[in-house]
Amino acid sequence: MTELDPTLEREAAALDAADPLRTYRDAFVGAETSLVYFDGNSLGRPLRVTAERLSSFVTEEWGGRLIRGWDEAWMQLPFEIGDTIGRVAIGAQPGQTIVGDSTTVLLYKLIRAAFDAQHTADPARVEIVVDRDNFPTDRYLIEGIAAERGGAVRWIDVDRASGVTEEALRAAVGPQTAVVVLSHVAYRSGYLADAKTYADIAHDAGALILWDLCHSAGSVPVEADAWGFDLAVGCTYKYLNGGPGSPAFAYVAHRHQASLAQPIQGWMGTADVFAMGPEYVPADGMRRFLSGTPPITGMLAMQDTLALIDEVGIQAVRDKSIALTEFAVAIADRDLAPLGVTVASPRNPAHRGGHVTLAHPLMREATAVLWERDVIPDYRDPHGLRIGLSPLSTSFAETEAGLLKVAEVLRDLGADGP
Ligand SMILES: Cc1ncc(COP(=O)(O)O)c(C=O)c1O
Numbered sequence: 001m002t003e004l005d006p007t008l009e010r011e012a013a014a015l016d017a018a019d020p021l022r023t024y025r026d027a028f029v030g031a032e033t034s035l036v037y038f039d040g041n042s043l044g045r046p047l048r049v050t051a052e053r054l055s056s057f058v059t060e061e062w063g064g065r066l067i068r069g070w071d072e073a074w075m076q077l078p079f080e081i082g083d084t085i086g087r088v089a090i091g092a093q094p095g096q097t098i099v100g101d102s103t104t105v106l107l108y109k110l111i112r113a114a115f116d117a118q119h120t121a122d123p124a125r126v127e128i129v130v131d132r133d134n135f136p137t138d139r140y141l142i143e144g145i146a147a148e149r150g151g152a153v154r155w156i157d158v159d160r161a162s163g164v165t166e167e168a169l170r171a172a173v174g175p176q177t178a179v180v181v182l183s184h185v186a187y188r189s190g191y192l193a194d195a196k197t198y199a200d201i202a203h204d205a206g207a208l209i210l211w212d213l214c215h216s217a218g219s220v221p222v223e224a225d226a227w228g229f230d231l232a233v234g235c236t237y238k239y240l241n242g243g244p245g246s247p248a249f250a251y252v253a254h255r256h257q258a259s260l261a262q263p264i265q266g267w268m269g270t271a272d273v274f275a276m277g278p279e280y281v282p283a284d285g286m287r288r289f290l291s292g293t294p295p296i297t298g299m300l301a302m303q304d305t306l307a308l309i310d311e312v313g314i315q316a317v318r319d320k321s322i323a324l325t326e327f328a329v330a331i332a333d334r335d336l337a338p339l340g341v342t343v344a345s346p347r348n349p350a351h352r353g354g355h356v357t358l359a360h361p362l363m364r365e366a367t368a369v370l371w372e373r374d375v376i377p378d379y380r381d382p383h384g385l386r387i388g389l390s391p392l393s394t395s396f397a398e399t400e401a402g403l404l405k406v407a408e409v410l411r412d413l414g415a416d417g418p
Helices: 004-017 022-027 047-065 067-071 074-090 103-122 136-149 166-172 197-202 285-289 301-314 314-339 363-373 394-412
Strands: 097-099 129-133 152-156 175-185 208-210 231-234 249-252 355-359 378-382 385-387
Touching: 004 394, 022 301, 022 314, 022 363, 047 067, 047 301, 067 074, 067 231, 074 097, 074 231, 074 249, 074 301, 097 285, 103 136, 103 175, 103 208, 103 231, 103 249, 103 285, 129 136, 136 152, 136 175, 136 231, 152 166, 152 197, 166 175, 166 197, 175 197, 197 208, 231 285, 301 314, 314 394, 363 378, 363 385, 363 394
Parallel strands: 129 152, 129 175, 175 208, 208 231
Antiparallel strands: 097 249, 231 249, 355 385, 378 385
8 A cells, every 4th residue: 555645645736726717627527526537638528417418418409409409509500509619619710610520520521621722822832740649540641641642651750758839830831731740739748839829830831731630629829820820620529528439520710611622522512512413513511521521529519618618718627737737747856757757748737738748667557456455547659648637627636646646556566766
């Protein structure tokens, strides 16, 4: 059994007492248990009110309104929730954000649309720029799109404990670049890119930039309009607590909407959905980025977290996120470094999103034991334990208890020093 450090315990208690968001933790299912949840950056906890929302949807909206629900509410839901995400989480004016398919499918549609538009306007623009440590789905899609459209991938090498540097991006773009795809917060290290500067670099080279916002939306402030984003896609099941497999959102800046043709031409993206005409005529605006029937039931839960973020403000969420990750790094330095653990995330909070990765050769084995002991982080190669700290549902005491358990498990597995 780990000896609890009374100083740290006092510190965690003091930080929780001073936390302006402390009361929100109780709004989440499971917060009353002693389980430590370090994976809200993968699948966020549900809010208690969501149970009522889901149940009344079945009995009243779906069960009561039946097919009339489409006309009365559901047809508009992808746009309404999209605009809410735009307003409360990603700094987008209305009419530029929708909730649609999975992240992977939306990324495919937008990267391909951007590549085609750029390549058609200037056939010399054949490259899609992406880093070697971007999330697998982004990399695989880009390789597929390049092969499908006669393009090429320009890879950026990165330090896996950090992220794409400004210099590396500058060196990768040029008159041959069609589109740049980057993650705002890196899924492995948590590296937070300076999105405005990077967008400027892409634009100076005549390229478009698409941001993967999966690890930022609901955790880190984003200013899609002010920072000159062209396109963005993000998950809703992480910090927006939309539930397993909830659909992703896509942002397309107004200035690009008319000129982008997405490749999955379905009836829901047409100008007159129920005309059922002989050929595909894309709608104006964001509707053209839809394909088939929107997954309405998957869009229900995220609305509760969006309402919560609207209430507290994304900056308050970010302030707590920084405090939590700083606290985690301090505990790692004090209690885990003596066991040989290193911090595989940026140490400067200005360059770090909502999670911290801790590296040790035994982390894969440690993850399995931690799950058995009700501490739930996740594991990412090489040797990385990801500590996701979801600001609305995670407390400082929970963070401390979980990290001390990591030390205990590493010791049990035989770790005894660097
Ligand atoms: C950064 C990033 N991009 C893309 C994805 C893929 O999303 P999906 O499985 O919803 O298509 C994920 C999933 O975790 C992710 O973390």
